[in-house]
Amino acid sequence: MKETKSKKLDPEKVMERIAEASRPTVAGVEEKDVRHWVTIYVMGRGYSVPADLTILTAMEYAGYKFIRGCGCRQGFCGACSTVYRRHGEYKLQTGMACQTRVEDGMYLVQIPFSPAEKASYDISKEAYKVNTLLKHYPELARCVACNTCTKACTQDLQVMDYIQAAIRGDFETCVNESFDCIQCGMCALRCPAEIVQYNMAQLARRLYGRNDRPEPKHLTDRLKEIEQGKFVKPLDEITKKSKEELEKLYYSREKESD
């Protein structure tokens, strides 16, 4: 792809906008307005927090600041995967911290992000066969079908099924079953065979898309437009707009009909 020139953004302004966008939703919660409280334990220490908060906002309410492990706050980016235990249960549960409500007596820990192995490859040089998956992710062959990955999935995907489909060389099933993965990493974190399910499935989707799907004309056309620099000027203009102008633009945008 050709490089396109664009004006440099003011890093201070960009940081201000990011800070504003990621402002904790608990800011401004008044204790007198809270009707129900629960006690949660973070690393063994008890905190009283409003009952309707998510794990993410409850931890922020308790004073924790997320530098990592928090992104979209809407259940899409996969950054906030978390492990917790309910009061009186021995089992560890998994979930997205931004989507899971706190419960009274919940035990929480902060887990480090999972530095899962990610193969590096040039997709145009890879053969469309199961051996390619095994070449980059040989652990795939160690799957013992224990189903731990499926139980750990925060999106209720049938992870073990798509792993088994990949082993059989059934790309289509692997692709369809893994399509809604948000790459939170919980499957890999719990897998006794140390398979990195989500990265393997991404490779399967890329191979399938490249070899088994027709070329999408709209995408090819749009890529050409980007290469020709069609969006450089509009992008420059939009980055100079104020928050109010951006909001106005957003609400008046053209929408797809339902």
Ligand code: FES
């Ligand atoms: S912060 Fe993005 S999924 Fe929770």
